Amino acid sequence: NAGVTQTPKFQVLKTGQSMTLQCAQDMNHEYMSWYRQDPGMGLRLIHYSVGAGITDQGEVPNGYNVSRSTTEDFPLRLLSAAPSQTSVYFCASSPGQGRQYFGPGTRLTVT
Amino acid sequence: SQQGEEDPQALSIQEGENATMNCSYKTSINNLQWYRQNSGRGLVHLILIRSNEREKHSGRLRVTLDTSKKSSSLLITASRAADTASYFCATDAEFSGGYNKLIFGAGTRLAVHP
Numbered sequence: 537n538a539g540v541t542q543t544p545k546f547q548v549l550k551t552g553q554s555m556t557l558q559c560a561q562d563m564n565h566e567y568m569s570w571y572r573q574d575p576g577m578g579l580r581l582i583h584y585s586v587g588a589g590i591t592d593q594g595e596v597p598n599g600y601n602v603s604r605s606t607t608e609d610f611p612l613r614l615l616s617a618a619p620s621q622t623s624v625y626f627c628a629s630s631p632g633q634g635r636q637y638f639g640p641g642t643r644l645t646v647t
Numbered sequence: 648s649q650q651g652e653e654d655p656q657a658l659s660i661q662e663g664e665n666a667t668m669n670c671s672y673k674t675s676i677n678n679l680q681w682y683r684q685n686s687g688r689g690l691v692h693l694i695l696i697r698s699n700e701r702e703k704h705s706g707r708l709r710v711t712l713d714t715s716k717k718s719s720s721l722l723i724t725a726s727r728a729a730d731t732a733s734y735f736c737a738t739d740a741e742f743s744g745g746y747n748k749l750i751f752g753a754g755t756r757l758a759v760h761p
Contacts, residue, residue, distance in 0.1 A: 540689075567746060569749075571751075576753060577753050578735055578737075578751030578752050578753045578754055579690070579735070579737075579749075579751040580751075581748055581749070581750075584746055584748070586746045592746070594748065595748075595750075626689055626690065628690075633677070633678075633739065633746075633747045634678070634680075634695055635680060635692040635695055636690075636692065636749065637692070638682075638689035638690040638691070639689055640688060640689045641687075641688070641689050
């Protein structure tokens with residue numbers, strides 16, 4: 537199993553640009569989440585999904601959209617990038633109410 | 648808002664010594680988890696302890712949970728240089744739409760010197 541994969545690993549955007557961060561898992565997990573990690577802080581939940589077609593907001597959802605058309609994929613879209621969205625983004629999946637499996641992260645810089 | 652707060656923020660020890668990290672949280676929980684993050688990498692799950700458990704072991708790791716004090720500790724015995732990483736506690740603070748949202752603390756940075 538590849539586990540949770542994320543692309544790209546690094547990305548630089550200009551303010552106002554849009555992009556999609558990709559996340560895929562091959563473990564047939566129902567639950568998937570997106571987090572952001574800022575320096576000196578823990579992870580904060582952006583959006584999550586409890587199954588295909590079902591998404592909901594986390595702690596810091598503004599400026600981000602998600603969709604879940606398949607069990608495997610959970611892309612995160614930045615609609616109009618802002619410098620405040622400079623961060624490291626992690627995708628995670630889980631089979632249930634317990635441990636989460638994290639991807640390697642995407643380091644995003646918005647100038 | 649941060650549910651879990653780790654203490655200390657940073658810890659520096661010699662190989663072979665024990666490392667203890669603490670986590671405090673604010674609301675009632677179903678379970679508490681500990682994760683490790685090596686520099687520039689994703690988080691790796693270490694251990695999960697349920698609210699009705701008081702202590703759990705996994706190899707050189709020992710986790711305790713005191714729900715009356717809303718606190719947990721992670722002990723790493725006989726530390727190695729490879730244990731150098733950041734350690735995070737996470738609690739399932741909120742249940743919504745069939746999902747237990749994990750809330751992470753800011754982490755403890757552990758440095759183990761050879």
